[in-house]
Every structure is written in C-alpha cells, then in structure tokens.
Amino acid sequence: EDQVTQSPEALRLQEGESSSLNCSYTVSGLRGLFWYRQDPGKGPEFLFTLYSAGEEKEKERLKATLTKKESFLHITAPKPEDSATYLCAVQAGYGQNFVFGPGTRLSVLP
Amino acid sequence: DAGVTQSPTHLIKTRGQHVTLRCSPISGHKSVSWYQQVLGQGPQFIFQYYEKEERGRGNFPDRFSARQFPNYSSELNVNALLLGDSALYLCASSVLDAGEFFGPGTRLTVL
Secondary structure, X not given: OOEEEEEOOEEEEEOOOOEEEXXXXXXXXXXXXXXXXXOOXXXXXXXXXXXXXXXXXXXXXXXXXXXXXXXXXXXXXXXXXXXXXXXXXXXOOOOOOEXXXXXXXXXXXX | OOOOEEEOOEEEEOXXXXXXXXXXXXXXXXXXXXXXXXXXXXXXXXXEEEXXXXXXXXXXXXXXXXXXXXXXXXXXXXXXXXXXHOEEEEEEEEOOOOOOEEOOOEEEEEO
C-alpha cells in the first residue's frame, strides 16, 4: 500500500530562520510527487511537481527536492505569510490516485 | 480564468439524511477528483472521474457515490449520513495526471 509521511508535524520558525520540511514515501513506482500549501479553511494550493530523483523546483522562498525515498521542501528566510500547512502527495503511476501525507503545520513568527 | 468552484460552502445535516455536493472544474480540465479532509489530516481520496467515467475509487463505503456530467462538472452524493462524515469535502480538477487544482471545499457538519 502506498504511504506518505511528513515531518515534523508542526514547526515554529522566527522570521528569516530557514528550515526544511520532510516528506517520506513508500510507493510501488513513483510517477510524480506533488507539494501543496493549505491555509486554514481553504483548499490546497498547488506548488510543485517533481518527477525524478535529483530534480529540484523553486518558487520564491521555496525549493523542493526529490530523492528515491523522500522529498524536502526548503524554506529560505521565511516570512509570516508563509505560515500554512504544507502537504505532499504521491502518484504511483498513470491513472493512479494521489495519496496525501498528513501535512506539516508551519508557523512563522514576526 | 475562474478556478474550481464548489457549492454549497457550508452544510449542516442530521444523521441519516442525504447530501449532494457540486463542483465545477477549471475550463479545459476533464479530470475531477473528490477528497474528504478531516481536521488535522491530509485529504483522503474518494473518487476520480475522467471524461464522465469513474477512473478510481478510494476506500469509502457504498454510501458515497459520484458522477460527472458532459460539461465536466461533478456531483458527490452521500447517503445515510453518519456523524463521522463531518469533514471538509474537496474537489480538484486537472489535466489528467498533472498537479491538481483544488476548490475551496464544502464544510459538512452532521449532527
């Protein structure tokens, strides 16, 4: 069974304090790994798709990387507006459904 | 361009009742997926539809059903509601097998 775990469960950072969030996965064959941001009471917002080990994607203060067993979401010099829950999801193959992790709740304090 | 829209925004039902949730995908997206999200957890996959055909089904009871219409909009139906069905129901649309774009969700409360 495909599984996704995320750590830490919650993270508090001071503004400007860089850190990384982890997404570990177990799938029979990874077609894609997806990162989302979710604000309270809203639907997830798509951030990145990663397809192969070694791939990296960047957007503003966020950079996502992928290895054969895990992905990292690096947050550089975060701001309070980066506070949200960050979700990762995997798709095992074409036509397979997306399996989400439980998320990491990030709080960035001014 | 309009994003994914869902209706209603909030809904309160009592146990045993039936509910219908609606979703309109982003224009040009033919794939629609439904998810249930309980507070503090990630979304759990319920259904995926593509070109009006069911493409995938998650581990949910037969009380849950869905369909997709010719204009690619979709409905999620839940019969015989239980207290445990209280959750945020999310609809997502995509170009098939690409990253999904989510709507704002429908908050269902079952009393």
